[in-house]
Amino acid sequence: MYSQGLIGAKTDSDEPPEFLATFQARIDADEKIEPNDPMPAGYRKTLVRQIGQHAHSEVIGMLPEGNWITRAPTLRRKTALLAKVQDEGGHGLYLYSAAETLGVSRRQMTEELLSGRAKYSSIFNYPTPTWADIGAIGWLVDGAAIMNQIPLCRCSYGPYARAMIRVCKEESFHQRQGFEIMMTLCKGTQAQKDMAQDAFNRWWWPSLMMFGPHDSDSTNSDQSMLWKIKRFTNDELRQKFVDATVPQAEYLGLTIPDKDLKWNPDKNDGRGGYGFGALDWDEFWSVVKGNGQMNRDRIRVKKAGWDNGEWVREAALAHAKKRKARAAVQHAAE
Amino acid sequence: MNDQQEIPLWEVFIRPRNGLAHRHCGSLHAADATMALQAARDVYTRRGEGQSIWVVPSMQITASDPTQKGENFEAQEDKIYRHPTFYEVPDEVGHM
Amino acid sequence: MDASLHFDCLVRLADDHMILGHRLSEWCGHAPMLEEDLALPNIALDLLGQARILYDHAGKIEGKGRNEDQLAYLRLERDYRNLLLCERPIGDFGHTVLRQFYFASFMGLYWSECQNSNDQILREVAAKAIKECAYHIRHTGEWVIRLGDGTDESHQRMQNAVADLAPYVGEMFHMDETSQQGASAGLIPDVSKLAATWHAQVAPVLAEATLETIEVKPILGGRSGQHGEEMGFLLTDLQFMQRTFPNMTW
Numbered sequence: 001m002y003s004q005g006l007i008g009a010k011t012d013s014d015e016p017p018e019f020l021a022t023f024q025a026r027i028d029a030d031e032k033i034e035p036n037d038p039m040p041a042g043y044r045k046t047l048v049r050q051i052g053q054h055a056h057s058e059v060i061g062m063l064p065e066g067n068w069i070t071r072a073p074t075l076r077r078k079t080a081l082l083a084k085v086q087d088e089g090g091h092g093l094y095l096y097s098a099a100e101t102l103g104v105s106r107r108q109m110t111e112e113l114l115s116g117r118a119k120y121s122s123i124f125n126y127p128t129p130t131w132a133d134i135g136a137i138g139w140l141v142d143g144a145a146i147m148n149q150i151p152l153c154r155c156s157y158g159p160y161a162r163a164m165i166r167v168c169k170e171e172s173f174h175q176r177q178g179f180e181i182m183m184t185l186c187k188g189t190q191a192q193k194d195m196a197q198d199a200f201n202r203w204w205w206p207s208l209m210m211f212g213p214h215d216s217d218s219t220n221s222d223q224s225m226l227w228k229i230k231r232f233t234n235d236e237l238r239q240k241f242v243d244a245t246v247p248q249a250e251y252l253g254l255t256i257p258d259k260d261l262k263w264n265p266d267k268n269d270g271r272g273g274y275g276f277g278a279l280d281w282d283e284f285w286s287v288v289k290g291n292g293q294m295n296r297d298r299i300r301v302k303k304a305g306w307d308n309g310e311w312v313r314e315a316a317l318a319h320a321k322k323r324k325a326r327a328a329v330q331h332a333a334e
Numbered sequence: 335m336n337d338q339q340e341i342p343l344w345e346v347f348i349r350p351r352n353g354l355a356h357r358h359c360g361s362l363h364a365a366d367a368t369m370a371l372q373a374a375r376d377v378y379t380r381r382g383e384g385q386s387i388w389v390v391p392s393m394q395i396t397a398s399d400p401t402q403k404g405e406n407f408e409a410q411e412d413k414i415y416r417h418p419t420f421y422e423v424p425d426e427v428g429h430m
Numbered sequence: 431m432d433a434s435l436h437f438d439c440l441v442r443l444a445d446d447h448m449i450l451g452h453r454l455s456e457w458c459g460h461a462p463m464l465e466e467d468l469a470l471p472n473i474a475l476d477l478l479g480q481a482r483i484l485y486d487h488a489g490k491i492e493g494k495g496r497n498e499d500q501l502a503y504l505r506l507e508r509d510y511r512n513l514l515l516c517e518r519p520i521g522d523f524g525h526t527v528l529r530q531f532y533f534a535s536f537m538g539l540y541w542s543e544c545q546n547s548n549d550q551i552l553r554e555v556a557a558k559a560i561k562e563c564a565y566h567i568r569h570t571g572e573w574v575i576r577l578g579d580g581t582d583e584s585h586q587r588m589q590n591a592v593a594d595l596a597p598y599v600g601e602m603f604h605m606d607e608t609s610q611q612g613a614s615a616g617l618i619p620d621v622s623k624l625a626a627t628w629h630a631q632v633a634p635v636l637a638e639a640t641l642e643t644i645e646v647k648p649i650l651g652g653r654s655g656q657h658g659e660e661m662g663f664l665l666t667d668l669q670f671m672q673r674t675f676p677n678m679t680w
Contacts, residue, residue, distance in 0.1 A: 063459050066458045069458060070452060070668065071671060073499075073671035073680040074499045074680050075502055079479065082455050083475060085458050085471070086458065086475075089459070089464055090380065093362060093468070097362065101414075101415040101417075105418045163360070184680060189678055191675060192678060301460070306462075309463065311583050312462035313365075313463060315580025316366070316369065317339055317341060319577075320365040320366040323366065362465055363463065375565075376465065
């Protein structure tokens with residue numbers, strides 16, 4: 001879902017049908033594919049993009065929340081937020097690590113991100129102007145992410161699945177932290193309630209957009225599902241998210257900014273679910289294509305950090321080289 | 335991007351408690367072994383998961399060829415995965 | 431022991447850790463590599479954790495009902511008593527690791543002495559903090575070496591960091607009336623006695639980093655609330671929410 005349901009596996013490939021069939025049989029038998037296993041080029045390529053995009057999202061995601069670490073209103077909130085943002089960096093790292101097993105380097109992926117060629121979840125292109133945004137992000141954005149991440153723990157590619165298991169273990173406190181912030185605000189003063197409602201109004205629709213285009217508009221979803229890189233469709237996950245979140249919003253006393261939101265007893269095979277209004281797909285595509293409020297700033301900040309750190313990385317490599325040379329000289333002298 | 339070389343990749347193995355074996359938990363980038371060990375502690379043991387940490391340069395690990403499974407298992411030795419930096423290109427050849 | 435003196439000594443320590451933890455947290459998302467985006471927050475979390483325990487303890491000693499947040503967020507600038515070293519801006523990565531190395535080396539010795547304090551909570555904090563400090567010293571010390579003895583550029587930047595931080599080293603070892611009384615009362619160490627050991631520990635690292643040390647006259651003021659100009663901006667960020675929305679629960 002951090003790939004925003006935009007990455008569909010390419011089906012055209014050069015491999016002979018027997019090869020593809022053997023591979024598919026392994027997937028169907030729920031075998032895990034590991035780094036040196038034979039795999040279709042399309043499988044490898046799709047995973048590199050999907051895992052890469054997921055990793056980039058975690059790393060960019062550190063910025064909207066990191067924005068509030070120095071202004072967190074209490075020491076407890078400050079340390080929790082710092083730990084959360086640190087976790088996100090860690091998740092990015094696990095995912096880059098998984099992607100690297102597929103033949104791409106961290107540096108290549110970094111270049112692609114900073115040049116704008118690689119995408120990341122567009123949710124992070126929205127600004128965080130108030131403290132309540134931190135609560136909303138933890139509750140809604142992490143909530144949406146968890147919906148996608150748990151099924152991915154069973155995805156077919158071993159390193160990705162294992163990275164997701166690690167991520168999911170750490171994720172549990174993130175959403176709780178966000179929801180707790182919202183609860184505190186919603187039980188607080190009028191100013192705090194207004195702050196919470198305002199943040200919710202701004203984050204609700206973008207959170208629904210995190211799940212990507214409608215299934216009918218999603219290209220190549222089927223192959224991803226067949227290869228077990230994707231476990232649920234965009235609409236399935238979006239529906240699940242709405243059904244889980246609406247009662248939480250009602251508990252908080254928040255008004256959902258959707259006049260079309262309505263309980264529908266026929267949804268979910270008769271179990272019932274919420275019908276909701278149409279997403280603004282113009283906004284969705286506009287933000288995905290780079291015209292959200294924060295797109296350019298996010299990349300500019302990451303690029304500045306990367307450029308400002310170049311001398312550090314070069315120094316580390318230079319020192320390592322010097323050490324090796326000194327050790328070699330010493331060894332030769334002995 | 336002017337880093338002449340990429341900062342090397344290391345595989346990390348952690349033994350969470352005495353009595354258990356080290357388990358592979360992922361990789362990270364560091365310029366040398368000392369920093370790799372420290373990074374491993376920061377990245378993979380933040381919740382106290384580690385007793386003992388091993389770090390190994392990824393390209394130093396030799397892996398069996400998975401296509402050689404079964405009765406005719408002949409150890410064809412390979413790298414653990416095909417990473418762009420595992421195959422050293424001399425500086426004179428330039429960026430590849 | 432006089433409660434007011436006890437409070438003052440604890441708050442100085444708490445402020446050092448909170449302010450420096452705050453500074454370090456500014457790096458999150460901007461570090462030279464992702465691995466450091468995890469390492470620096472680890473150090474910051476250790477410092478903030480120690481600060482919280484110390485503020486809580488100080489508030490109880492003071493006995494006026496001030497909790498950790500009221501102390502951390504609601505004092506006037508003149509009432510913050512941290513070392514100037516701790517409030518200095520983060521600068522480049524070299525400045526950050528050198529400042530941290532200096533402070534962690536100092537605190538390693540300080541906490542070691544605190545194991546003899548007659549304040550039980552201080553002894554407990556010290557027991558845990560010594561281990562955390564050991565890691566901070568190692569991590570930042572290794573970076574100082576690599577950056578000092580790396581490239582020409584990194585060497586120059588580290589040399590600049592040494593020059594920029596030199597005036598703020600002395601304050602760590604400066605004793606004033608409050609610290610004299612605190613030491614005499616068996617609460618805190620006499621920091622002037624830590625200077626020689628500190629220099630003996632730090633000098634070899636700087637030497638291995640091929641850096642030249644500089645001796646300058648110390649700039650003092652933090653312990654009496656006379657801060658540099660950057661403190662005002664730091665507090666603007668820190669106190670923003672509490673000042674804009676007074677008396678609310680977060």
